[in-house]
Amino acid sequence: VKRAGTGEGLLGPATLAPLLIGAALLVAFVRRQKRRTHPLIDMGMFARPAFSTAVGCIVLAMLALVGLELIAVQYLQLVLGLSPLETGLRLLPLTFA
Structure with missing residues (x-):
């Protein structure tokens, strides 16, 4: 892309x-x-629908979190004018979420 x-x-x-x-x-x-x-x-665990659905949900949640972080970094630095250090400190709680 x-x-x-x-x-x-x-x-x-x-x-x-x-x-x-x-x-x-x-x-x-x-x-x-x-x-x-x-x-x-x-690989036999993926034959169980509950396991496959759970793994799919986790993957989608992680993709959404990465997308949020990418957009948040741009917003905090370009719109709010924060430095990279300030931006990193504000996004640090997402690391533990």
Whole structure:
């Protein structure tokens, strides 16, 4: 998305290559974990709808928190005129939330 703003477009090789590599590595990780006797993540847990829903909710909550932090930093520095140190100190409680 960042590269799309520079004119490269969403379907350019510099944009698609990292996404495709990441997807391939994710597939390789899942396949390897399914074959291991002691996997890092038990993929069978994702067969339970309650677990999958909980993981999905946590991922969405973390994405929302990161988005909030990015917007809050811009607001505090550009609109309110706070220094980076003051901004960091005001956002420090989000670290513990």
